[in-house]
Amino acid sequence: MHRFIKLTFSLLILGGAGFGLLSAPTRLDAAKLAATTPGDVNRGQNIFWQGGCASCHAASGATGDAKLVLSGGEELATPFGTFVTPNISPSKQGIGDWSLADFANAMTHGVSPDGRHYYPAFPYTSYARMQLQDVADLYAFMKTLPPSDNVAGPHKLSFPFTVRRGLGLWKRLYLSDQPVVTIANATDAIKRGQYLVEGPGHCGECHTPRNAIGGLDKTLWLAGAKAPEGKGVVPNITGGEGGIDSWSAQDIAYSLESGFTPDFDSLGGSMAKVVQNTAHLQSSDRDAIAAYLKAIPAHPNGYPAQ
Amino acid sequence: MKRLIAFSIAPLLAIAVLSTPASADAIADRQALMKDQGKAIGSIAPIAKGEKPFDAATVMTALKKLNDDAQKLDVATLFPAGSDKGDTTASPKIWEDNAGFVAAVAKYKADTAAAVAADPKDLESFKTAFSQVTKNCGTCHEGFRIKKN
Numbered sequence: 001m002h003r004f005i006k007l008t009f010s011l012l013i014l015g016g017a018g019f020g021l022l023s024a025p026t027r028l029d030a031a032k033l034a035a036t037t038p039g040d041v042n043r044g045q046n047i048f049w050q051g052g053c054a055s056c057h058a059a060s061g062a063t064g065d066a067k068l069v070l071s072g073g074e075e076l077a078t079p080f081g082t083f084v085t086p087n088i089s090p091s092k093q094g095i096g097d098w099s100l101a102d103f104a105n106a107m108t109h110g111v112s113p114d115g116r117h118y119y120p121a122f123p124y125t126s127y128a129r130m131q132l133q134d135v136a137d138l139y140a141f142m143k144t145l146p147p148s149d150n151v152a153g154p155h156k157l158s159f160p161f162t163v164r165r166g167l168g169l170w171k172r173l174y175l176s177d178q179p180v181v182t183i184a185n186a187t188d189a190i191k192r193g194q195y196l197v198e199g200p201g202h203c204g205e206c207h208t209p210r211n212a213i214g215g216l217d218k219t220l221w222l223a224g225a226k227a228p229e230g231k232g233v234v235p236n237i238t239g240g241e242g243g244i245d246s247w248s249a250q251d252i253a254y255s256l257e258s259g260f261t262p263d264f265d266s267l268g269g270s271m272a273k274v275v276q277n278t279a280h281l282q283s284s285d286r287d288a289i290a291a292y293l294k295a296i297p298a299h300p301n302g303y304p305a306q
Numbered sequence: 307m308k309r310l311i312a313f314s315i316a317p318l319l320a321i322a323v324l325s326t327p328a329s330a331d332a333i334a335d336r337q338a339l340m341k342d343q344g345k346a347i348g349s350i351a352p353i354a355k356g357e358k359p360f361d362a363a364t365v366m367t368a369l370k371k372l373n374d375d376a377q378k379l380d381v382a383t384l385f386p387a388g389s390d391k392g393d394t395t396a397s398p399k400i401w402e403d404n405a406g407f408v409a410a411v412a413k414y415k416a417d418t419a420a421a422v423a424a425d426p427k428d429l430e431s432f433k434t435a436f437s438q439v440t441k442n443c444g445t446c447h448e449g450f451r452i453k454k455n
Contacts (some may be wrong), residue, residue: 232395232452254355258446264344264351268442268447275444297314305455 023168025111025213027094028104028132030204036133039100039140047138050200051127051279056085067276071148076121077218077229080214081119081157089146096129103139104132110171117167119155120174120214126202128177174215183295189245189284193292196285197222206234206270209302222293223302232269233303252290253283329389333396339375346371347426347440355428360429361451366422373418381408397452407450414442443455 040043048054054062057070072087072094087094102113110117110124120122126137160166180198183190197203208216209225224243225238237244244252251262256278259267266276278286322334341356350368352358390398398408421439 052396227453232454235453235455258351258440259442260347260351262346264442265340266447268444268451269453270448272444272448301455 013172013227019165019169020237022172024168025115025117025164025168025172026109026171027103027111028086028109029203030101032132033101033136034103036100039138041047041137041140041144043134044137044139044141046282047134047200048141048287049277050196051138053088053142054272054278055270055277057132059149064302068145069148070142070145071150072152073150078121080119081155083119083155084153086152087148087150088142089145089148089150090143091149093149093151094147096149097237100136100208104135107138108132108177110167110175117163117171118162119164119167120170123202123205124177125216126199126205128175129179129199131195131199144235145196163300166255170215180218181296183292186295187291189288189291190295192285193288193290193295196289197292201289203237207237217302220299220302222296226303227269231271234269234271236299236301237293238296238298239294240300242301243298244293245298248292249287249294253286254292256281256286256289257283311385327440329386329399331390331392332386333386333392336396337394339378339384343372343375343439346375347443348354350432352435354433360432364430365426369418369422369435369439370390371424373415373422374452376415376418379415381411394452395454400450403449407446410442410446414439414446 014202019047020052023210031101053070054067056074056076057072058067059071062069070087070089072085075083076083090096098106098113102304105113106118106122107124107127108130110120110122110127112118166220178300179194181194183194184196200305204216204222204272205230207222207224208211208218209220209223210228211217223239225234226232227234228266247262255261255267259272266272278289331338346368351418352366353360385400385407386394387401389395390401417439421435424431426435
């Protein structure tokens with residue numbers, strides 16, 4: 001019996017140590033960050049619209065310049081609980097005191113300046129694929145935005161999702177800076193589209209189904225999924241059955257500019273807000289996204305029939 | 307014999323027709339109205355895109371059609387309580403926040419009427435009117451529609 005207790009005790013300690021090591025936050029290589037040039041505000045503005053920051057961090061219903069006030073406080077109701085988006089404006093309550101390294105670690109490693117894991121409701125799992133220069137430019141642009149002193153409330157989660165440290169293990173499974181799909185003979189436009197869609201645009205976060213612990217099922221990349229919030233679905237945007245094979249590349253690019261589908265229905269739900277971002281993109285970038293979507297593997301719908 | 311069958315089937319048919327819930331009609335009606343507006347938009351979007359030359363008559367016909375359709379959007383008739391059930395993508399939010407929905411529809415009606423009144427005579431003024439009207443599509447579909455397939 002003594003031996004059993006000893007064994008259990010050692011296993012607990014070993015397990016605890018293992019968990020501690022495996023769940024520890026990782027950080028960006030400082031040398032890589034030092035290799036970037038000072039952020040360019042104008043380039044950063046483009047990246048701001050590519051990343052869709054305003055969709056979750058500006059007040060709901062904000063239009064025009066109000067979309068640039070990133071006061072947070074939006075509630076995202078998900079199967080894991082309700083996440084409240086933080087203030088990311090350049091203020092004391094936001095990211096005003098953050099260094100570029102703080103910002104880049106948050107964006108690409110999902111780690112806060114004080115070393116806590118962020119929940120992946122913040123799509124760093126996609127932003128991890130961003131070029132560091134783009135992150136630096138975005139940082140420079142965000143520093144120019146209006147400050148807000150709003151204090152966003154805490155997330156409303158239940159156990160075990162309250163244990164942030166556990167996210168370290170989750171990240172080992174699902175956080176990667178590698179491309180999602182491999183496209184043979186990709187043109188420059190397709191490569192650019194791949195960067196935008198898989199990186200800053202974070203399209204896969206909603207358009208790809210997730211497993212029980214919230215990891216993306218990349219075998220059904222962009223095949224559509226149950227809506228992360230509430231009812232309904234996020235559509236299949238591959239060329240598979242139920243998807244958008246009948247849309248031409250021009251149709252896709254125009255939908256991202258105007259919000260209209262080829263039969264002049266309008267994109268709705270959370271995509272309506274996305275279009276408010278993509279409408280600001282350079283038209284060559286919308287064309288690139290379209291070229292990529294026409295080139296990815298086709299899948300049937302990634303969600304069960306409703 | 308045929309007549310006998312006809313006689314016995316007729317009442318059944320009548321029952322089938324009469325028992326179709328009113329909400330199914332409302333769903334079909336509003337969907338037809340939405341499709342019609344999509345068609346009108348589709349007839350002038352290529353002009354806004356710059357794919358077709360500006361033509362004042364074409365634009366006016368489409369704007370009038372849009373406005374006529376918009377004014378037919380009577381929330382109480384087309385979105386009766388309970389018509390979130392069935393073959394529809396209407397969000398329950400239409401009834402949970404009915405005042406908000408009515409206000410959104412009223413804004414759309416006002417914007418289409420203003421576009422007709424503006425009577426655009428050149429591409430730039432048309433684009434302004436077009437954008438003013440079509441902003442409503444996304445705003446309403448963002449909150450009041452649920453995509454199901």
